[in-house]
Amino acid sequence: GQQLNQSPQSMFIQEGEDVSMNCTSSSIFNTWLWYKQDPGEGPVLLIALYKAGELTSNGRLTAQFGITRKDSFLNISASIPSDVGIYFCAGLTGANSKLTFGKGITLSVRP
Amino acid sequence: ETGVTQTPRHLVMGMTNKKSLKCEQHLGHNAMYWYKQSAKKPLELMFVYSLEERVENNSVPSRFSPECPNSSHLFLHLHTLQPEDSALYLCASSQGRARSPLHFGNGTRLTVT
Numbered sequence: 001g002q003q004l005n006q007s008p009q010s011m012f013i014q015e016g017e018d019v020s021m022n023c024t025s026s027s028i029f030n031t032w033l034w035y036k037q038d039p040g041e042g043p044v045l046l047i048a049l050y051k052a053g054e055l056t057s058n059g060r061l062t063a064q065f066g067i068t069r070k071d072s073f074l075n076i077s078a079s080i081p082s083d084v085g086i087y088f089c090a091g092l093t094g095a096n097s098k099l100t101f102g103k104g105i106t107l108s109v110r111p
Numbered sequence: 112e113t114g115v116t117q118t119p120r121h122l123v124m125g126m127t128n129k130k131s132l133k134c135e136q137h138l139g140h141n142a143m144y145w146y147k148q149s150a151k152k153p154l155e156l157m158f159v160y161s162l163e164e165r166v167e168n169n170s171v172p173s174r175f176s177p178e179c180p181n182s183s184h185l186f187l188h189l190h191t192l193q194p195e196d197s198a199l200y201l202c203a204s205s206q207g208r209a210r211s212p213l214h215f216g217n218g219t220r221l222t223v224t
Contacts, residue, residue: 004153009151033212035215040217041217041218042115042117042201042203042215042216042217042218043154043201043215044215045212045213045214048212088154098156098167099156099213100153101153101154102153103151103152103153104153
């Protein structure tokens with residue numbers, strides 16, 4: 001079945017730094033989603049991407065739908081302590097397909 | 112209340128117990144989902160209900176039994192669980208299923224002793 005690859009498993013950055021996370025697959029997806037999960041809470045949708053090449057921003061977050069439809073990236077600019085959490089990518093291959101999730105990247109921000 | 116609410120937040124149960132997890136969504140969505148989240152693994156889809164009809168059962172053991180009495184409520188009935196069933200169980204909802212992002216609850220942290 002489809003797999004979404006997120007690596008590394010953990011990232012450690014300094015407050016104020018920018019960080020970029022990739023999500024890759026050998027399969028084509030036609031929707032990409034990025035979620036963040038804070039400790040003790042459920043995942044919250046950050047950005048949804050529906051078109052190849054699409055670049056969408058949400059505050060300090062920017063995500064892009066890769067032109068090959070096999071990848072997406074999420075950028076966080078000027079990180080702050082509350083950016084700590086697990087960032088998941090997820091993708092849909094078709095209209096009624098199952099949402100496939102990556103394993104997530106745990107982000108730590110040092111003050 | 113808004114969003115997706117799950118109760119209880121934490122549950123400890125023995126292998127012979129019977130318990131139920133509850134989920135309620137206040138978003139007017141018509142599809143609801145149960146996911147299992149284990150450490151270092153992708154979210155695993157367990158069940159999908161669309162318009163109160165179960166449309167997907169992802170080879171989940173029969174010791175997990177879902178119930179969807181209406182489009183706002185979803186239950187997961189548990190009985191004779193195993194220690195490896197310990198995980199965070201997440202409920203989600205969406206408006207339809209086609210390309211519609213999921214909105215998650217905060218989960219029930221289940222520990223089976």
